[in-house]
Structures are given as structure tokens and as C-alpha cells.
Amino acid sequence: xxxxxxxxxxxxxxxxxxxxSLAPILPVAATAAPAQPPxxxxxxxxxxxxxxxxxxxxxxxxxxxxxxxxxxxxxxxxKRTHDxxxxxxxxxxxxxxxxxxxxxxxxxxxxxSMQSGNLLVLLYQETKDPRYQKxxxxxxxxxxxxxxxxxxxxxxxxxxxxxxxxxxxxxxxxFLERYGATFDDATYANAEAAKxxxxxxxxLADPSGFFFHAYDESGTQTWADPATHHSSEFWCRSIGWYxxxxxxxxxxxxxxxxxxxxxIKNVQNLAKAIRKYQDPATGRxxxxxxxxxxxxxxxxxxxxxxxTYMVSKAVQKGYIDHSYQAVADKGYxxxxxxxSLGSDGLTNIADxxxxxxxxxxxFYLARPRATNDPHGLGAFLIMNEQMRGTHH
Numbered sequence: 001x002x003x004x005x006x007x008x009x010x011x012x013x014x015x016x017x018x019x020x021s022l023a024p025i026l027p028v029a030a031t032a033a034p035a036q037p038p039x040x041x042x043x044x045x046x047x048x049x050x051x052x053x054x055x056x057x058x059x060x061x062x063x064x065x066x067x068x069x070x071x072x073x074x075x076x077x078x079k080r081t082h083d084x085x086x087x088x089x090x091x092x093x094x095x096x097x098x099x100x101x102x103x104x105x106x107x108x109x110x111x112x113s114m115q116s117g118n119l120l121v122l123l124y125q126e127t128k129d130p131r132y133q134k135x136x137x138x139x140x141x142x143x144x145x146x147x148x149x150x151x152x153x154x155x156x157x158x159x160x161x162x163x164x165x166x167x168x169x170x171x172x173x174x175f176l177e178r179y180g181a182t183f184d185d186a187t188y189a190n191a192e193a194a195k196x197x198x199x200x201x202x203x204l205a206d207p208s209g210f211f212f213h214a215y216d217e218s219g220t221q222t223w224a225d226p227a228t229h230h231s232s233e234f235w236c237r238s239i240g241w242y243x244x245x246x247x248x249x250x251x252x253x254x255x256x257x258x259x260x261x262x263x264i265k266n267v268q269n270l271a272k273a274i275r276k277y278q279d280p281a282t283g284r285x286x287x288x289x290x291x292x293x294x295x296x297x298x299x300x301x302x303x304x305x306x307x308t309y310m311v312s313k314a315v316q317k318g319y320i321d322h323s324y325q326a327v328a329d330k331g332y333x334x335x336x337x338x339x340s341l342g343s344d345g346l347t348n349i350a351d352x353x354x355x356x357x358x359x360x361x362x363f364y365l366a367r368p369r370a371t372n373d374p375h376g377l378g379a380f381l382i383m384n385e386q387m388r389g390t391h392h
Contacts, residue, residue, distance in 0.1 A: 043339060043347070044077045044384045047377055048086060050346035054372075057092035063106040065171055066355065066374040067093070068116030073381025075122055080385060087126060094119050094132075102134025108142040110157030111168035117175040121182050133183060140179050143172075143192075149217045153199040162217040164200050165358065170241035170248075173197065177252040186252070193249045194259035200242070201266050204230055209273030210290060213238040214358040223358050231358050236289045237375065240306025243270055244382070247313045264319050267310070271320045274307050275327045283334030287353060288364050296365045301338045301351045305379035308332050309386050316390055332387050335380065352376030
């Protein structure tokens with residue numbers, strides 16, 4: 001997913017936090033245990049305030065989906081709190097990459113590179129500055145010539161020829177829908193986004209309700225099954241990306257769209273699998289989600305937040321029945337259990353899988369777990385704003 005350099009820079013920056021969290025437990029309980037503040041804490045504000053203290057817009061990260069995901073979460077908190085500092089911070093970050101003529105200093109040869117386009121559309125809505133419309137149009141225009149599988153699925157990247165990765169659905173489709181709704185391009189955007197979700201699902205869905213991480217139309221990748229051409233394993237965050245993309249795209253998909261019913265059916269099947277494989281002890285989900293008893297498997301925070309968001313929103317929208325609310329509530333408590341305050345008073349979120357390629361079971365189990373990785377911070381904010389909205 002991210003380049004080793006991008007991933008490395010994030011890991012270096014959070015290294016201090018990681019070292020602190022791995023320090024030996026002191027004998028005095030009052031200083032050893034992470035401070036657990038009252039449950040009334042606004043955790044979204046706590047995460048945003050902590051991140052803004054740790055990084056300036058200039059040091060937050062490069063133009064990439066992880067930073068874009070985090071800042072989209074921060075935007076949701078801005079919309080609720082109306083704290084102008086939150087929006088100013090997002091704008092300052094985006095303006096590192098968008099010049100006076102609205103040109104983005106980044107190529108768009110991967111779906112990952114398009115995720116931050118959400119911020120361009122949202123900043124246009126907030127400021128009406130035409131630079132942001134021009135910048136967003138660069139991504140939209142790129143889709144006209146972007147490579148596809150024979151049945152029309154967007155390749156994960158020009159360097160990932162013939163491949164569909166679940167992750168890619170969230171990287172481009174919510175952006176495309178927002179772009180279409182904002183800039184009078186909804187007819188194309190709504191039909192394309194729904195078609196992409198169904199096309200990806202047709203290659204990656206499993207009878208269990210889960211989805212395989214990736215598909216290679218050419219069948220040349222070492223991970224591609226000789227018969228189906230999909231990878232061998234379920235990975236929780238890739239399923240999380242697809243689940244969030246599905247409920248977000250449905251917000252825009254007209255009832256007349258022939259793919260709408262198929263997307264809802266995928267959401268319903270996914271919800272059943274999510275309920276079945278929720279860890280009864282923690283409320284979270286495992287890195288390899290359908291093998292909870294496998295030695296070395298561990299509950300992963302970002303996908304647990306994504307699943308919680310998807311289930312809660314699907315209940316709210318009536319795609320699944322209300323009994324699933326208990327799954328979301330338990331997932332929410334499980335994710336909150338991974339949040340703590342450091343001795344510096346800043347918020348930490350633990351056990352977040354770093355950016356990850358396609359692999360086998362052993363590969364996913366061995367992925368490093370980080371504290372405050374932006375995948376987890378962003379997923380947490382999106383989940384927390386959804387759960388606050390349904391509980392207040």
C-alpha cells in the first residue's frame with residue numbers, strides 16, 4: 001500500500017510513543033497504568049487535538065491515503081464542533097500540494113493517490129475557492145483514461161496491472177460520489193461507483209460473507225489462485241475498506257440503479273460474517289478475521305473501528321435489522337478499550353496494523369502493530385462520529 005519511505009516516516013514519528021508504550025510497567029500503579037479519563041471524554045476532539053500537537057500541517061505526512069483518511073476524520077469532527085482551527089489545519093495541509101492555479105503536485109497512477117481528493121471537494125464546499133474544484137477535476141479526469149480489467153474494474157495501480165484490491169474501493173469511490181454531487185457529475189459518478197463495488201464483489205466475495213483481499217485478472221501473481229485468480233486469505237482491514245465504501249456509496253446510489261440491491265445484499269452478507277466472527281471477549285475483530293483461534297492472531301483496531309462504523313450505519317439506514325446494533329455497541333466498547341492517555345496528556349490508540357500488501361496468513365499475522373498509525377486514527381474518528389451521532 002504505502003511506499004516504504006512513507007510508512008517509515010510515520011513509524012519514525014510515532015517511535016517515541018511506541019517506545020513509551022513498551023516501557024516496563026512500574027511498581028507504583030498510579031504511575032504505571034495509562035490514565036483512564038471519564039467516559040464523558042470527547043474522544044474525537046482528544047485524538048484531533050493530540051495529533052495537531054504532535055504534527056504541524058507541514059510535518060503530518062505526504063499526499064497519501066493514510067493522511068487523507070485521518071484528515072477526513074478530522075473534517076467530520078470539525079463539522080460537529082465548528083472549531084475553525086480544525087478546518088484551518090486541513091486547509092494548510094492541502095495547500096502544500098495545490099498551487100495557485102489549482103494544480104496538484106502529485107500523479108494519479110494509483111487509487112491510493114486519489115483518496116485525499118475527498119479533502120479537495122470538502123474544501124471547495126467550505127471555501128468556494130475554485131482552486132479546489134480544479135484540483136479535484138484532475139482526479140476525476142484521470143479516471144477517463146485510468147486502466148481497468150476487462151469487465152471495467154479500476155486497477156489498484158498502473159504498477160498493479162490487472163489487479164483489484166478491496167482497499168481501492170474506499171480510495172476512489174467516496175471521492176467520486178462527492179465530486180459528482182458537488183460538481184454536477186452525479187449521473188456518471190453514481191452509476192460508476194455502484195458498478196465498481198459490484199464488479200469488485202463479483203471477483204472477491206466468498207460464501208462466508210467476507211471478501212478476499214485481491215484479485216489478479218491475469219493470474220500471474222504468486223498469490224493468485226489458479227482457478228479463481230483471487231488471493232487466498234481474508235484480511236480484516238481490506239474488508240473494512242470495502243464495507244465502509246459500500247455504506248457510503250449507498251448514500252448516493254439511486255433506488256433505480258440496478259446495482260443497488262446487489263450492494264445491499266453484500267452489506268447484509270458481510271454483516272452476518274462480522275457478527276459471527278466478533279470476538280466475544282473483546283468485541284473487536286481479528287487481523288485474519290475468520291481464524292480467531294489461530295496461534296498468533298490478534299485483534300486489530302482499525303478494522304474493528306471500520307466494522308463498527310459499517311454495522312452502525314447499516315442499521316441506521318435500514319439495510320440490516322436492529323438486532324445488529326448490539327454488534328456495533330460491543331465493537332465500539334472494544335475499540336475504546338485500545339484508547340488511553342499518555343503521561344504527556346495526549347491520546348494514544350494502540351494495535352493498528354501498518355500499511356499492508358497482499359499475502360498469505362503468516363504474512364498478515366506478522367504485520368507490525370503501531371500506536372497512532374493514521375489508518376487507525378482516521379478509522380477511529382469516522383467510527384466515533386457515527387457512534388456519537390446514533391447515541392446522542
